[in-house]
Amino acid sequence: MSCVEEPRWLDEDEQRIWRSYLLGHARLNELLDRDLREHHDLSLAEYEVLVRLSEAGDRSMRMAELAEFSNQSRSRLSHTVDRLARDGLVARNTCDDDRRGVWAILTDAGFRRLAEAACTHVRGVRAYFVDAVRGEDYRALGRAFDAILGNMAAAEERPESVSR
Amino acid sequence: MSCVEEPRWLDEDEQRIWRSYLLGHARLNELLDRDLREHHDLSLAEYEVLVRLSEAGDRSMRMAELAEFSNQSRSRLSHTVDRLARDGLVARNTCDDDRRGVWAILTDAGFRRLAEAACTHVRGVRAYFVDAVRGEDYRALGRAFDAILGNMAAAEERPESVSR
């Protein structure tokens, strides 16, 4: 299926900024992922899961909730937790009150690994992201992504989407 | 290998914005990728390659250069071009003056497919990114990612990196 009418194309500035964002994100992600893999044998996705578990009460969370918080599909989370469980960093426990459900639990080994990795990771996030941007622009960046998120959420509500 | 000394942790605002960015990017990317795949059977990576080729003189580019411009490793580009060539959207031509080299060439079918896809894609980039952000914040976002890119490039020059 293709698009029925010409869109408003991006002007030069709009395009330049869009591409800075694309390139910047790609490079940053690559760097942070590599740091975690090299030094701590964790992918960004795995790290994210450990972080969210560590912040939860009892260091545990239901799979569906964990999927949301760690920005992964349920299926992807299943696989990620498989790997983390294989390495002993997370354990699974079936849920008593809803026996379809499963709790993912951060083990002590998982907590220790996270503590080490967080140190490296935060250092990177600071050096390459937070501290690289002027404070005023940093706040603007926050507003920008909040707007993007809000707008996407609103678009999902609306009946006819952008693409045809 | 782990990190030797405590980093300066992110304060609440820094962290909130960092996470907005992570989530916003994840959702946006998902959406744009899905639009391209559903309507035009192209991944974002494939789309990017077609775009860069279409902008080059003669609709063709050396593989190494194309890899840079489309933000992919050379190896990844090889695979991506494999797929595009299999679908007849790109052709390969060995280079006359440097016989190690290969030209990737956008075919007519590739150009047509790109024209269709661009329409959908630009519409999405506009709706979900460019037009979702206030003009002032949009420019700030550009400055932010330019700073991030500049800073990473500078860091690569320096001897000792952030991670240990």
Added chain:
DNA sequence: CGGGAATAGTTGACGGCTCAATCATAGTTC
């Protein structure tokens, strides 16, 4: 010229992600 280093690109194995199908359990309706 000859040999070693550098460069262009490809390949294949492996791991991660997506998608659709599946299983098990829970809720709902008559």
Added chain:
DNA sequence: GAACTATGATTGAGCCGTCAACTATTCCCG
């Protein structure tokens, strides 16, 4: 309570990306 539907999570196939090894060509330097 039987049948349907909805929900929570997993599975496996297939595609994509990464990494290290490889081939082929060119460059450099004595």
